[in-house]
Amino acid sequence: MISDLDRTIENILTDEIPIQNGEIDIKFDQPTREWSARLSRPTINLFLYDLRENNVLRQHQWERMMEANGNSHTHDISQKRTPFRIDCHYMLTAWAADPQDEHRLLTRAMLALFRFPILTPRQLTGELENQPFKLQTRLASHDKLTNPAELWGSMDNEMRPSISYIVTLALDPWKAVSGPAVRTYTLDTGQAESLPDLHRLEEGTAVTNATIGGIITKSKEAQSGLQVTIKATGQSTVTDKNGRFILGALPYGSHTLVVWSSDGKPKEKEITVPDDNYDVEI
The missing domain is CATH 3.30.70 (Alpha-Beta Plaits)
Incomplete structure (x- = not known):
């Protein structure tokens, strides 16, 4: 060189x-x-x-x-x-x-x-x-x-x-x-039995929340600047230049993901947390 x-x-x-x-x-x-x-x-x-x-x-x-x-x-x-x-x-x-x-x-x-x-x-x-x-x-x-x-x-x-x-x-x-993209990571909080020697939460005190990530596409092209919302909770974010979004503090279970396209029409997708795919094609 x-x-x-x-x-x-x-x-x-x-x-x-x-x-x-x-x-x-x-x-x-x-x-x-x-x-x-x-x-x-x-x-x-x-x-x-x-x-x-x-x-x-x-x-x-x-x-x-x-x-x-x-x-x-x-x-x-x-x-x-x-x-x-x-x-x-x-x-x-x-x-x-x-x-x-x-x-x-x-x-x-x-x-x-x-x-x-x-x-x-x-x-x-x-x-x-x-x-x-x-x-x-x-x-x-x-x-x-x-x-x-x-x-x-x-x-x-x-x-x-x-x-x-x-x-x-x-x-x-x-x-x-190379490897699979991380779509979900979780955080458990609660009362510890003993620190720092024993890293375990007391039974009945643990609260699990997940952070999820996905990509919004249209005709397989990433869409930036679109609002992504969790229905019924109000949690919201906006996709970045690569069409990616991240939403945090979600409890395990079923949720409805809502994407507001540039023409103002919402696109809904039923998701389950945790899962390996939260992408939405609008």
Whole structure:
């Protein structure tokens, strides 16, 4: 994937500078003394010197996966942990026989990269085309490359102007986990016999309530913003953007679910709590 990022950056510089007939080389090498001595033409070099996780963008929650047809409202669901966000740190330098030519190369390269704080889909190549997030870039960040002399010293080369260029990639090592969707969960409350050693309610004091969830569809398409009510109790909620609803504090037994469609006509469905399906097709 990182090699695809290198190709993407090379294509941006080639198109935006522009570079014709190979008059300028674009490389991704470590700029050691031996390497720079072998250069035969003006060169823009982007040395990938560091990779680290972006903690600011770190997410711990699981995401629900879509089916191939774009639906997420099935009785079996797939979930997957969110990808890691990795900052790729490049050191941008220009190499030419004359310092003024180097400065011109640096300016042209910076102008080209500054134009794209977010890489566009048409610019991405290879595995980057399937990135789940937009590829953010940062050029010449003030808090990066704060001690370039140390970096140049480690490469045994003379210090020269260098600019930080950071691209944030998503790396996904996780596999989706599939299983049946949870439709009902229950909560028992009452008087405990003994806590914390014995987790059991005294006989006759337990009260069981259930929370249920389902999906409202029309012609198999999820319906958002519809009111869903339990008849006779007044408990009510509204479906989310995926057509899902959740209703809580329901006693076990028979209930009537009422869905108010966009045309104002109610659709009723008899349900039994607990059950494995509370979906309604209107």
